[in-house]
Amino acid sequence: MTNQLGAEQIEEFIKDTFEDNYRTMRLEGGHGLTPDIREYAFQQVLRYWQKLQHIAENVTDTEVPLVLPNQKTPKGRRYTIEGVVDILREQDRTVMYDIKTHDADYVRENRELYEKQLNVYAHIWQELRGQPLDETAVIATSFPGGLEQAIKQGDPVTINSEMLKWDPVIPIPFDRDHVKDTIADFGMVVDAIEDKTFSAAPLTTLQRKEGGSLFATRVCRNCDARFSCDSYRAYAVGARSRKETRFAELFATDEAERMTRVAVNVDAAPAPSEAD
Ligand code: SF4
16 A cells, blocks of 8 residues: 555545544444544554554564463463564564553563563464564554653644654564473463462552652553552542543543543553652
8 A cells, every 4th residue: 555655645544544443433332532532542543653654564464363372380271372463574584573552661671571472472483383583572652751742732843853762663682592481480370360369469569669660650551450450440549640630530430431431541641640
């Protein structure tokens, strides 16, 4: 498509597709977005395209399912590891991308957390599928704060300079030697889940600052379980900043419909304030 269409036509296509998707989701789910959140979501898609145009145009295999079946936990339970990645093959080089909704700085500072998962995917791709691989990387789709502010202010010069600063592609080294350990770690997690010995961190941990950021921001914001987590709920309800108060209002009227709105708004919103 990109060979036939110019940048303006592609952006028009993105806008139309975004609107179509939104209409479908609204009809199917019965929930709408506030205009500001909808515009924020659209800007994220558009800027993501502008920033990663090269990868988007050249990716050769999208949403490739990777499966490692028949694994055994230390307690003898059978389980399967599954993942989805994108592959780009270009001039004899093959790169595997794992797309995360996480903050790029967070990924950069915590590469080891992502390394394990990507190592397993690389193992499946190379060893089980017999495919070449030269590099693995995470694409972090969360909007940087500076770019978000620039878009809000609508100043094209600042938007341009923030776009140049934004670097959402984080190379992650892969090492075959770690694969066995990582699979063993997964097995222990499966046992802990099945034995129901997992518990959320206490509220005091969420409120604790480490390395300049709160646990609630650094860890919980990337946790898929946060909308059903009592500690995160208590954190949001007790928070004092404007954004968190907004979460708190949503949490306070706790029907399923409200939780869906929380999910949509929290995912679209920037990180909770570190101010306090
Ligand atoms: S939101 Fe996730 S990471 Fe944070 S306390 Fe709850 S379970 Fe743990």
